[in-house]
Amino acid sequence: MGGKEYVDYVLGAGPMILGHGHPHVLDAIRRQLSRGTTFYTLNEPAIALAEMVVRLVPCAEAVKFAASGSEATFQSLRLARAFTGRNLILKLAGGYHGNHDYAQQSISTIYDERGQFRAGPESRGIPAQVTDTVVVAGFNELESVERAVKEYQEDLAAIIVEPIQRSLTPDPGFLEGVREVCDRSGALMIFDEVVTGFRVGLAGAQGLYGVVPDLCALGKILGGGLPLGAVAGRREILELSVPDEQGRATRDRVALTGTFNGNPLSAAAGVATLEVLAASGTYEQLEDYGSRLVTGLSSIGDRLSVPLEVLGVPTIIDIALGNGRPKTYREYLASDRRSVTKVKLNMITRGIFVNPWARIYVSVAHTDRDLELTLEAAEAELTAVRDAGDPV
Numbered sequence: 001m002g003g004k005e006y007v008d009y010v011l012g013a014g015p016m017i018l019g020h021g022h023p024h025v026l027d028a029i030r031r032q033l034s035r036g037t038t039f040y041t042l043n044e045p046a047i048a049l050a051e052m053v054v055r056l057v058p059c060a061e062a063v064k065f066a067a068s069g070s071e072a073t074f075q076s077l078r079l080a081r082a083f084t085g086r087n088l089i090l091k092l093a094g095g096y097h098g099n100h101d102y103a104q105q106s107i108s109t110i111y112d113e114r115g116q117f118r119a120g121p122e123s124r125g126i127p128a129q130v131t132d133t134v135v136v137a138g139f140n141e142l143e144s145v146e147r148a149v150k151e152y153q154e155d156l157a158a159i160i161v162e163p164i165q166r167s168l169t170p171d172p173g174f175l176e177g178v179r180e181v182c183d184r185s186g187a188l189m190i191f192d193e194v195v196t197g198f199r200v201g202l203a204g205a206q207g208l209y210g211v212v213p214d215l216c217a218l219g220k221i222l223g224g225g226l227p228l229g230a231v232a233g234r235r236e237i238l239e240l241s242v243p244d245e246q247g248r249a250t251r252d253r254v255a256l257t258g259t260f261n262g263n264p265l266s267a268a269a270g271v272a273t274l275e276v277l278a279a280s281g282t283y284e285q286l287e288d289y290g291s292r293l294v295t296g297l298s299s300i301g302d303r304l305s306v307p308l309e310v311l312g313v314p315t316i317i318d319i320a321l322g323n324g325r326p327k328t329y330r331e332y333l334a335s336d337r338r339s340v341t342k343v344k345l346n347m348i349t350r351g352i353f354v355n356p357w358a359r360i361y362v363s364v365a366h367t368d369r370d371l372e373l374t375l376e377a378a379e380a381e382l383t384a385v386r387d388a389g390d391p392v
Contacts, residue, residue, distance in 0.1 A: 006353035007370045011361040014195055015220040017286070017315075018276055019365025025224050028272035032264050040259060045267035049222075052274050053232050057197070058206040059213050060232035064241055065262035069194030069219025070098025072229035073160065075241075075256045076215045077102055080158035080188045082254045083237045088152050090159040090187070092139040093117050094168075094329035097160060097192050097217075101130040117144060139165045140328045142177040153185040158215075160190040163205035167311040167318035167359050171327060175211040182214070188237070194219035194229070198277060199315050199361075208313075221277075224269025227260070282364060289371065290314025290362045296375040304379070306386050318359045319343075321385075343381040350377040 011017070018025060032045060050063040066072045077089055089102060097103035104122040119134040135152050137144040139161075149156060159182055163175060182189040191213040196205040198221040206212055215233035222228050231238065241256040260266075276282060291314045301308030309325040311318045320326055322336040344356040352374050354360055 004351065006348075006351050007366070007373055008353045009360040009362070009374075010353055010355050011363055012225060013220070013355075013358075014199065014361050015223065015225050017199060017221050017361075017363050018273060019363045020225075022273075022276065022365075024276055025269050025272045028224075028268045029226075029265055032268040035264070037265055038260060038263055041262075043262065043264040043267065045264045045271055046262035049262075049267045049270045049274075050230075052271065053218070053222075053230060056202045056274070057193075057216065057218075057232050058203055059191070059216050059234070061235040062233070062238040064231045064238050064256055065267075066219075066229035066231065066256075067227050067258050067260045067263070068098070068229045069192075069217060070100055070103065070229070071258070072194065072217035072219055072231050073097040073103055073190075073192055074100045075231045076190045076192075076217050076233075077158060077160065078256070079215060079231065079237050079240060079254055080190060082240050084157045084186065084188060086155045086157035086187070088133055088135055088156045090135040090137060090145070090148055090152070090156060092145075092161060092165060092329070093136050094139060094332065095160070095162045095165050095192070097162070098194075099123075101126045102134060105131060105134045106136045117148075138328055138330065139168055140171045140174050142174055142181075145178055146181055149181050149185050149187065153187065156185060156187045158182075158188040158190050160192055161213075162192045162195070163209060163211070164196050164200070164312065164316060165329070166332075167316065168327065168329070168332060169311070169313060170209065175209050179211050179213075188215060189213040191216040193217060195316065195359075197221060198274065200313055201283060202274070202278060221273060222270050223266040224271075224273035226263070226266035226269045228263065228266035228270055231256075276364075285364050286362060287314045289366050290317065292371060293317065293360075293362065293374065296371065297378055300375065300379045300382060304382055304386055306382050308382065312359065315362055316359050317362075339385050343378070343385055346381045346384070347374075347377045350380065352377045 053063050054060045093106050105119045107122045117136040119131045119136050135148050137148045193204045193216045197218040200208045219229040240254045294310045297310050307322050309320045320335040321339050326332040326335055341356045344354045
């Protein structure tokens with residue numbers, strides 16, 4: 001970027017919770033680099049990381065590694081279909097679960113001509129037959145989930161949920177209600193914790209909200225800044241991916257293999273990252289910085305008489321303008337996203353690196369000076385949007 005310095009809130013799309021180049025993580029990568037970069041299967045760092053996941057993540061009785069978060073959500077869905085013997089998946093409109101065909105449904109285009117939720121592909125090249133296996137309901141709209149399950153429950157394999165959907169936090173009782181619906185219908189509950197895993201606490205959103213899914217997909221922070229994903233959950237489900245006694249993957253098993261799954265460099269970086277996160281005071285530091293950022297942004301909105309809402313939790317935040325605080329994806333789409341994008345794009349020109357269309361991530365590397373610069377840039381750009389008469 002031409003030598004210009006930036007305060008980074010993109011953080012590699014979330015993985016760099018310790019900031020860039022943390023010495024403990026770099027040392028772990030260097031040590032593993034001298035021992036070998038890939039072994040296809042068994043390696044000590046992967047075993048150590050799997051043991052940490054089982055110890056920390058409430059649903060994790062067993063772990064199966066992947067090479068990315070997208071692969072982890074895909075594998076979770078395949079396991080759910082195999083375990084239940086059913087074909088359909090229910091996802092929530094606006095939820096993002098990666099780049100595979102099943103995940104690329106109803107992220108932005110979510111309604112039919114009657115204004116009802118519908119599945120729809122978000123990419124070219126996705127067969128209509130895949131779209132036909134996806135059912136859509138609304139985040140924080142438990143009645144829509146219950147209606148969809150009632151209609152499709154005989155063939156519904158799983159409900160996949162981002163427990164914090166992008167930057168929308170769950171209403172009290174929503175996740176608990178989805179858990180109850182799954183138990184009643186026989187569908188599995190899958191948490192996509194690729195973002196929330198180890199960011200909102202060592203136990204992820206499961207620990208934060210006290211709701212335990214059958215399976216969860218992990219990624220981002222799990223690999224310490226290197227490519228890695230994992231499916232964690234009930235042992236009886238994950239055991240479907242274990243080959244037979246002769247090491248063969250038979251037709252009654254689930255194929256979940258990959259050359260770089262559990263790569264030792266990624267696993268070593270992941271172990272080192274979780275070690276730092278587990279140290280006393282780390283999450284308190286993250287929460288403190290994020291809370292001060294939330295408070296500062298809210299104060300700017302009040303001072304400027306701009307209808308600004310700060311969404312999310314202190315370690316994952318976003319801003320919304322207009323129409324009050326959105327709780328559902330319908331309400332989020334109805335907010336003034338154009339003005340938010342304009343504010344964020346202009347903040348980048350002021351040295352604050354944010355994703356114009358996505359969340360703001362905080363890290364332990366952020367400083368008081370970073371906070372000061374961020375709030376100065378936000379105030380200047382929110383003032384400019386207001387004074388320009390944009391519809392906020």
